[in-house]
Each structure stands twice: as structure tokens, then as C-alpha cells.
Amino acid sequence: MKPQSWLFTFIGAGAVAYLGTVAYIHHFDKQETQRRLQESQITDPQQRAVETVLYNNGCQYCHSNNANMPFYAKLPIASSLMEKDIHQGQAHFLLDNITDYLNQPQRISAADLAKLESVIQNNEMPIHSFKMVHWGSDLNEQEKATLIDWIHKVRQEYQLPANTSGTSVERFVQPVPQSLPVNPAKVELGNVLYHSTALSGDGTIACASCHSLNTGGVDNLATSTGIKGQKGGINAPTVYNAVFNFAQFWDGRAANLAEQAGGPPLNPVEMGAENWQQIVDNLNKDESLKQAFEKIYPEGFNEKNITDAIAEFEKTLITPNSPFDRYLQGDENALTATQKNGYALFHQYKCDTCHTGTNLGGQSYELMGLKADYFADRNKPLTEADDGRFAQTKNPYDKHRFKVPTLRNVALTAPYFHDANAQDLTQAVEMMLKYQSGVSLSKEQVSDIVDFLHSLTGEYQGKPLTNENIQSSQSTK
Structure with a gap:
């Protein structure tokens, strides 16, 4: 047989094997979706539709702790590649935090909704290597609309602050309300x-x-x-x-x-x-x-x-009326041009998927070091404080996961991070971009984000919040 014939035979055999594998996986995916839907207790039509979209597109394979994997997951090379993808996928987002609570949407966090909406908006999931063997796993426009409509409904019903102007179901962050219901007599005693x-x-x-x-x-x-x-x-x-x-x-x-x-x-x-x-x-x-x-x-x-x-x-220690809040409420002049650009960068690099909601944080536990090894680079011995959520759950998944801190009034609250490893906002932003977003921005872009963070300082009891430590240190310079 001529060399060319061998080549064509080899290519043909490879194509047949590939197509056969894809056909098997497609059949497996359909069966797996049907199994999960049959076992589900969800009866609400909209919730059922959301569940169907998520399972139909195989999100559970990389973002769930209890996925039933296809046969190729056990093959040596495929196994190592998938293990990496699954590790990264679960580090970023657990689908179980959505699917386990579809019939209790008040328990779904603002951060999980923001992450899901972000990847839909940016067409980031599934990754290319997954689509190569899971044909049809791309979300179509109707599927996207199904998910987005549900996300906005949950945000509207459970996550927007009441009696507050400037809220939006289409935005991940919200203004601080002017006040919350309290018992004045208890407040006085509590003070x-x-x-x-x-x-x-x-x-x-x-x-x-x-x-x-x-x-x-x-x-x-x-x-x-x-x-x-x-x-x-x-x-x-x-x-x-x-x-x-x-x-x-x-x-x-x-x-x-x-x-x-x-x-x-x-x-x-x-x-x-x-x-x-x-x-x-x-x-x-x-x-x-x-x-x-x-x-x-x-x-x-x-x-x-x-x-x-x-x-x-x-409950009374809330700080509304920051420049950023006024901007969200329609005052275009409340932010400077650099602050507006900083906010755009803040959204572009997905800072608002974790620093989300009214508090720009405090809605989830996140891994410190998604994109690079923060603790190795820190070059300091680990302490019990570095365990994060793991200290309470003893679940290895929670190692080095921390409740995301609020960014409200962040210009007043240095040093930053659980270990106080960042001394100022510029350093904090640069480190977050590296370890959480996996990017390095120009000095001008970092400066714009820092300027935006300064716009998050609100008012307490009708006056701009200040820090006498910062004022006294500046007065001595």
C-alpha cells in the first residue's frame, strides 16, 4: 500500500473513532440529563427549565461534586486533563449552590448569580476543549434567556434592598438603603x-x-x-x-x-x-x-x-449616599471620569462577581489565590487564620476560602486582606488582579480602580464617614 493510502486510512480511522466517541458521549449526556431530571424534586416550570438548561449543557461535569462522569474520564491522558479542568471549575463556581436550592431561591447567593450571569454574558462557558467532545453544549439564545430571566427574577425578589432608589436586576451591585427597620429603644441600649x-x-x-x-x-x-x-x-x-x-x-x-x-x-x-x-x-x-x-x-x-x-x-451602622450610590441613583456627575473608568474595569475583570450585592462583598466564601498561589508567594508560615472557612467545616474544599470582605468605605480600612498583607489600596488592587483575576494592568488602570474604590465611602448619620487615624497621619506629613 502506498504511503498516501496509509495516511488516508489512518486519518479515516481517526475520524471514525472521534465521531464514534462524540456520538457515545452525546448519548451519555442525554441519559445523564434524563436521570438527573427524573430524580429532581423541582416542579415549578421556570425552575425546571433552568435545571434542564444547566444539565443539558453538561455544566455539572466540571462544576459539581457529584457528577456521573463519561467513560473517557478514566483514560490516563484524558483523566489528567479533566482533573485540571474540574479543579479549576469547582474552585471558581459550584453548580450545586444553584441546583440544590432552585426550590429555595432565597438561599442562593448574590455571588453565585453574578458568576452565572457573567459567564453567560461573556460566552465563556463551556470551554473549547469541552465543546470538542460534547457537541451541542453551547448555550443557544433561548437557553441564555431562560437563565438570565430566572437570575433577574431571583435578584428582584430576594436580593435588592427594599425602599431604595437606583437598584437594578441587571446589575451585580446595588446602593445602600437610607435606613433599616430597627427598635430604637434596643438601639440605644446596644450603643x-x-x-x-x-x-x-x-x-x-x-x-x-x-x-x-x-x-x-x-x-x-x-x-x-x-x-x-x-x-x-x-x-x-x-x-x-x-x-x-x-x-x-x-x-x-x-x-x-x-x-x-x-x-x-x-x-x-x-x-x-x-x-x-x-x-x-x-x-x-x-x-x-x-x-x-x-x-x-x-x-x-x-x-x-x-x-x-x-x-x-x-443594624444602624450603614453608610448610604456614597458618590457611587448617587451615581447608581442617576447622578452622572457623582463620579469623576477616572472613577467611571475604574468601575468599568472593576466590572470587566469580574471583581463585582465576588464583591457583589449591596455591600460589594460579604455574600460568599472565595478561594484566596484562584489564578496564582497566594500563600506560596507570600513567603510566610501558614497560620490557623489562613485556614479560612475550613476551620469551621473541615471540608478540604474550604481550605483558604474566606468570606469576601465588603468594599464599602474601603479607603478608610487599611491594611487589607485577612492577613493584612496589603498596606494600601494600590497594592491591594494589584494583588487581587494577579491572584483572583489573573491579569496585570497598567499603573493608570490600577489608579482608576483605586479612584473608583474611593467613591465607595458613604455617610454615617448624614455626614461623610471619616477615619481620625488617617486624618492624624496625614496632618503629620
Whole structure:
């Protein structure tokens, strides 16, 4: 046989093998979709349509923990390639966070909706290598519309702040409302308790010691100083707008503000009280406070009532009317040209898929180092604080995942990250672009993003929020 004949035979055999494999995989995909849909408990037509689109297009193969993989996933070369794709896919986004809660859409995070909408808008999924063997896995226009319509409905019903102008279902970020419903009497008591050193073991530390309202809700230290001069292990997040977070603390160990308020008083490094009875005894020494407290809480001081009052006060620590909020509400002149460009870059590089919602953050746990190994480059020993969400779940998937911090008032809250590794906003932006977005931008572009971040400083009690630490340091230069 002539060499050309061998070549044509080889090419033909390869084509037959490829087409046969593709045909098998197409059949497998259809069967897998049918199996999942038959096992599903979803009955709502719109939710069912969303589920069908996601499974029909094979999203579960790279973005689910419980996917039934096709045969080629076990082949040596294919296995190594797929393992890499699956690892990266799951690091970015878990489909289970959508499909498991289709019939409980209030539990789906703003971040997961933003990520899904972003890849649809940018035609980024599925990746080319997947489409080569999963023919028909591209989303068609009707499928895109099905997903986008559902995303906007969920955002409208569960995620837009109430009684707030400038909201939009088509945007990932939203303005801060002017106020939230609170009990004024509880707020007054909570304010007193928030600033009371009676909650600490030796009467020296208050909540406000590390989260002063005059310093951006933080202490501007790498780690806070607790009782007897002890140093904490992690950077203190701001208390401003914490009410908008889906969980509290970097590792999410508190489900709400009241649970968060109950942690530091008994922490031996932070406030160091022996138990709640010691705190109650300390507070009962103030007869006027005791009487005022019992008018609102007849059973008097206890852990539940103390933390409830502090949480009610913290609901008032919101900062509306930032230049960015005014821009979202229609004031085109609220942002400068560079800030507008910074916002465009912020969206282009998907910063708003994690720093999303009203708080521009606080809606999900994300891996620190999606695009590069942050902890290896940091060149510092790992600590317990670096475990992130893993400290609570013990799930390897959660290693180095942290609750995304808010960007509200971020110009006032340096240093940045859980380990305070970024000293200023320029450094923080450059590091986030490298480790989370996988890009390097020009100095001018980074500067524009920093300018945009400055537009996120809002007002507290009708006045622009300031930080006396920053003011005093600038006055000495």
C-alpha cells in the first residue's frame, strides 16, 4: 500500500473513532440529563427549565461534586486533563449552590448569580476543549434567556434592598438603603453596650476598642490588641454595613450579628471574660443601665439579650449616599471620569462577581489565590487564620476560602486582606488582579480602580464617614 493510502486510512480511522466517541458521549449526556431530571424534586416550570438548561449543557461535569462522569474520564491522558479542568471549575463556581436550592431561591447567593450571569454574558462557558467532545453544549439564545430571566427574577425578589432608589436586576451591585427597620429603644441600649468595657474580663476592652466608629469601624492594625495586650491572629473586619453580610467573621462562624457579638467577650485573647455571668455581674453594677435595660428586656441581662441589643445597634451602622450610590441613583456627575473608568474595569475583570450585592462583598466564601498561589508567594508560615472557612467545616474544599470582605468605605480600612498583607489600596488592587483575576494592568488602570474604590465611602448619620487615624497621619506629613 502506498504511503498516501496509509495516511488516508489512518486519518479515516481517526475520524471514525472521534465521531464514534462524540456520538457515545452525546448519548451519555442525554441519559445523564434524563436521570438527573427524573430524580429532581423541582416542579415549578421556570425552575425546571433552568435545571434542564444547566444539565443539558453538561455544566455539572466540571462544576459539581457529584457528577456521573463519561467513560473517557478514566483514560490516563484524558483523566489528567479533566482533573485540571474540574479543579479549576469547582474552585471558581459550584453548580450545586444553584441546583440544590432552585426550590429555595432565597438561599442562593448574590455571588453565585453574578458568576452565572457573567459567564453567560461573556460566552465563556463551556470551554473549547469541552465543546470538542460534547457537541451541542453551547448555550443557544433561548437557553441564555431562560437563565438570565430566572437570575433577574431571583435578584428582584430576594436580593435588592427594599425602599431604595437606583437598584437594578441587571446589575451585580446595588446602593445602600437610607435606613433599616430597627427598635430604637434596643438601639440605644446596644450603643451603650457596644462601647462598654464591662463586657471584658478586666474592664479594659469594648467592642469599639477594635471597631471604633471614628476609624472606619476598624482599628487600622494588622491584628487587634486584646485584653492584657495580647494580639489577635487575624485582621479585624469593619463593623460598618456588616448587617448586609450573609455571615460574620472571615470564616463565617457566626450566622448573624447577634452570634458575632457573642464571640469576642469570651475569647481569651480578645475581651477575656470568664463567662457570661461575670459580664452580667459587671453590667448590673450600673443601676441606671440595669433599670433601662429591664424596661426593654424584662428578664434583664443575659447573653441572648445583650447580643440582641448590640446587633440591633449594629443594624444602624450603614453608610448610604456614597458618590457611587448617587451615581447608581442617576447622578452622572457623582463620579469623576477616572472613577467611571475604574468601575468599568472593576466590572470587566469580574471583581463585582465576588464583591457583589449591596455591600460589594460579604455574600460568599472565595478561594484566596484562584489564578496564582497566594500563600506560596507570600513567603510566610501558614497560620490557623489562613485556614479560612475550613476551620469551621473541615471540608478540604474550604481550605483558604474566606468570606469576601465588603468594599464599602474601603479607603478608610487599611491594611487589607485577612492577613493584612496589603498596606494600601494600590497594592491591594494589584494583588487581587494577579491572584483572583489573573491579569496585570497598567499603573493608570490600577489608579482608576483605586479612584473608583474611593467613591465607595458613604455617610454615617448624614455626614461623610471619616477615619481620625488617617486624618492624624496625614496632618503629620
